[in-house]
Amino acid sequence: MTTDRGIDLTSGSTAAQPSTKASQGASGHSGGAAQEEFQYRDESRLQAGAQMTTTTMARRLPVLVRRSAASTLPLGKLERHLRDARPHLAAGGEEFIRTTVEKAAGLPALEAVPIHGDFHARNLRWDEAADVLYVIDFERSEEGPVIRDFVRLSDAWHGRPDLLAAVTDGYGRPFTPHEKAHLTVLSVLDAVSGISYGAAHDDPELGERARRTLARLRAAQRP
Numbered sequence: 024m025t026t027d028r029g030i031d032l033t034s035g036s037t038a039a040q041p042s043t044k045a046s047q048g049a050s051g052h053s054g055g056a057a058q059e060e061f062q063y064r065d066e067s068r069l070q071a072g073a074q075m076t077t078t079t080m081a082r083r084l085p086v087l088v089r090r091s092a093a094s095t096l097p098l099g100k101l102e103r104h105l106r107d108a109r110p111h112l113a114a115g116g117e118e119f120i121r122t123t124v125e126k127a128a129g130l131p132a133l134e135a136v137p138i139h140g141d142f143h144a145r146n147l148r149w150d151e152a153a154d155v156l157y158v159i160d161f162e163r164s165e166e167g168p169v170i171r172d173f174v175r176l177s178d179a180w181h182g183r184p185d186l187l188a189a190v191t192d193g194y195g196r197p198f199t200p201h202e203k204a205h206l207t208v209l210s211v212l213d214a215v216s217g218i219s220y221g222a223a224h225d226d227p228e229l230g231e232r233a234r235r236t237l238a239r240l241r242a243a244q245r246p
Contacts, residue, residue, distance in 0.1 A: 097212060098124060108218035111230060112237075119241050120211055127208040131201055133168035140164050143175035170202045174209045178236055211240060 101124060109117060139146070140163030148157040173190070180186040191197050198206065214233040221230030 097209075098127075101212065101215065104212075104215045104219040106219075107222055108215050111218050111222055111234070113234065115241075116237060119237070119244070120215060123208055123211045123240075123244075127204075130204055130208070133170065133201065133205060135166040136169055137164065138167045138169060138172050140167070140171075142172040144179075168202075168205060170198070170205050171209055173206060174213050177206060177210055178232075178239070181239055207240060207243075210236060214240075 101120075105117065105120065112120075139158065139161060141160060142158070146158060146160045148159060149155075150157065176190070180190060214236040217233030217236075218230050221227060221233065
């Protein structure tokens with residue numbers, strides 16, 4: 024068992040948290056369901072804990088100079104990920120992906136702040152006894168738009184307005200139209216990456232989850 028330094032989002036302090044994390048590949052995706060190590064007794068409560076996530080971390084991490092992000096959309100790897108994901112996409116999937124990315128060209132840049140960079144449920148630890156939510160694994164931390172840290176949580180609040188309300192309450196306000204647009208593009212890119220990684224590393228659960236995300240986003244775009 025190893026020990027990670029976690030940030031206590033309740034107090035802002037750091038604390039040693041036990042971790043037996045599954046190994047992760049270069050893309051930051053974990054292994055399949057067999058490697059899922061943590062079962063949360065109250066997943067809704069854990070997801071609702073995201074109300075203190077990225078904005079709180081930005082306040083409590085060492086302050087970096089804030090600036091307008093020159094480029095907030097990681098488009099450079101799209102073609103490589105699409106090459107591997109293409110055989111696993113639903114009909115019309117690639118067209119939807121490319122259309123979404125083309126629309127992103129006109130989006131204004133968002134402010135860059137310190138972000139976690141790999142924010143999802145496997146990097147959250149809920150201490151039920153202490154009633155504290157910890158965030159671990161900051162190796163991918165960098166400057167970027169806050170909305171990037173919501174990408175892998177966005178599926179959880181789909182169809183759950185109570186969870187979305189908890190997130191935006193902690194964020195301090197609803198997402199702006201520009202933030203929502205960035206979230207859609209980033210979610211599409213992350214899904215393509217997930218399908219590619221799942222196919223290459225025999226992780227069908229990851230690939231299926233990514234395809235569900237694309238299907239949800241496509242449905243949301245239909246009139």
